[in-house]
Amino acid sequence: MNFTRNASANWEGSIKEGKGNITTGSGALDKAKYAFGTRFKDEKGTNPEELIGAAHAGCYTMQLSGLLGENDYTPNDLHTDAKVTFEDGEITKIALSVSGKVPNIKEDEFVELAEKAKKICPVSKLLDTNITLEAKLEA
Structure with a gap:
């Protein structure tokens, strides 16, 4: 595509x-x-870092959904937060935090697929910064 x-x-x-x-x-x-x-500052409006975070969270979450589907799991809900850190004129870190409600999957498999999604997400590949991930499977 x-x-x-x-x-x-x-x-x-x-x-x-x-x-x-x-x-x-x-x-x-x-x-x-x-x-x-x-x-x-905290004035109303958007900014490049917020938009990068939104793009990364959106892309990553779709990538994870795709990987879950390839492994015969259908998520009921996936939620990803992306915290973009700007320091001294550059983006130094993006912290992804994903939680998911996925029937019949074990937590270790969910975490494994979440990590794989982080590595192969097109936006993750694009960004030249430290990307961390916290993944949590919800009941």
Whole structure:
């Protein structure tokens, strides 16, 4: 399967006083606000690190679902959090935490498939940073 996805960003002004917006080709984001304050403070809007975290969590969770299916398991629920750490001008770590409700699977197999998903997820492969994973099977 081959495809290309599109997104765009627009920025006006200096880095600290300026503002911008981000739009995705699908329309899921349509001129979503971002600025110095949304990136480095807690102002309302988005930022690149948050979007990277969302992309990574989404891709990883789908990858894990696919691996579970290949092993004859259908998850009732998978939830992944991605914490993106920005330090001294670079992304230094992404901590993934996944919990799953998957009938008939043993915890060690769930953890094994979760680790494999982390390694083969296309977004994980793209990112040049330390990626950690905590996986928990729920009853």
